[in-house]
Amino acid sequence: MLSEEAKKEIEKALRKYPNKRSAVMDALRSAQKARGGHLEKADMDEIAVILEMQSVEVNAAAAFYTMYNIDKPVGRHHIQVCRNISCSLLGAEHLIKHMERTLNIKTGETTPDKRITLSTVECLGSCGTAPMMQINDDFHENLTEAKVDEILKGLK
């Protein structure tokens, strides 16, 4: 079941567009947030009913975008480290290896206590303050090994 809050957000999204289908991205975003970072089939089925779409259409829309995590639960803190060119020039790979070692997981994995998921992403539009990473919705920029250690310590 979608949360009441997610349903309210979908109602609000529907007011932006002349057709219901246009609200699908906002709806999926709200559903993913409500579930703590991923989507399940039940969410997409429910969205399909509200937006008068086929479930497969909702699923196809979700599958197209990389930020929807379909059936892939993530940790409470989803760390996404930029691996694109500007960050790479300033040592992104080094930071990724450092985090893999510190967290004792590989990129793409979640710590056993479900606290942290570590992923890599393409450029996040923060190249002037590279290297950088995103944790949930927040950007962390001008990273160094020491800064990363500090940030990781703060993730409860």
Next chain:
Amino acid sequence: MEQIILKNLGKPDSHKLENYAASGGYKAIQSALKMRPDNIVQMVKDSGLRGRGGAGFSTGLKWSFIPKDPTIQKYLCCNADEGEPGTFKDRGIMDNDPHLLLEGMMITSYAIGASVAYIYIRGEFDFGARRLDAAIDEAYAKGYLGKNMFGSNFSLDIYVHKGFGAYICGEETALLESIEGLRAQPRKKPPFPALAGLYGKPTVINNVETLACIPAIIEKGPEWFSKIGTEKSPGPKVFCVSGHVKKPGLYELPMGTTVRDLIFNHCGGMLTGRPLKAVIPGGVSAPLLTARELDTPLDFDSLAAKGSMLGSGAVIVMDESACMVKSAYIINRFFSHESCGKCTPCRDGTPWLTRVLKRIEHGEGNPGDIELLESLCTNIFGRTFCPLGDGAVMALRGHLKNFREEFQFHIDHKRCMAS
């Protein structure tokens, strides 16, 4: 130089309406609402402004293609997808000066007769999306948006549409598909969006920075604007500088500033004592320039003459520690990751390039791999449905043309020449 686009960056609470208005904001829209829409289109044409999203098409001309019939619904879409690696200017504008973008959108909507406008912002820009939502709320509360805005006969609603991670949504027709709730794959053109765009209605799509230039053109006039920069690429340009420089960041300078001036005067030179090796002048789709080409002016035509492009204005600087095989691999991996899958040459060709580049980069390349890359490029280039596939090829060809010996060294010696 006088700052036009970035003038409010760094001022306290620059994102608030009262501060934007106090520094002269929302005057241009009020003058515009007293003019005839086609006069505004003519002013923008006369200014010579060319789109800052990458293609450099005349903004005024684009607007003039919109049918004049007032009974037809029209739309404006602001392209804030900003996905080209190296680019972070639109984010800078939206995070710090959202009202400048809104004012540019108000004037544009009035000029083309659009009563609804969307800002398509990439999903990762959560902070910017919240800033825009708050700015839009402020504008409605003041009567600057909505029915009879500023007490005029004109009405406009602006909405934020959030993407969710797909570079291809920056391509204007894929962007429209995405707003319509479909898989974001590019549409066939024609019909062009000016005739059949969003929901099949006439639509203008403009980049954030393009729209941010509009208030100043209204306020100070097209002639003033056209005197900045070069004759064929007038106006100011925001350069996004990243990589091995002392002071990376956003720099608003006249179009036609040379690469050397930008890096060595404005950005404080190279990060360490190591000399410059290559510069990507316009986002990763743009073929790189070498240290011998630093006097190239950064504008649409000068870069095209060098076989590269201004693109989004993302200047990525590399010193001699940078491995060109690795750079080619990272950039190509990006394109294959972002291929939307609609056409075969790009869907199958870009991952194939990535596999070959990966093995060369990892010291597992085979003799003949460079020729293989070249023949794959030939099979992709010019045969793709949208420019993404061509961008991947152009970027790789730029690397191969100038640094072929590094690729050969990787294959022959199973290790890197640079680091």
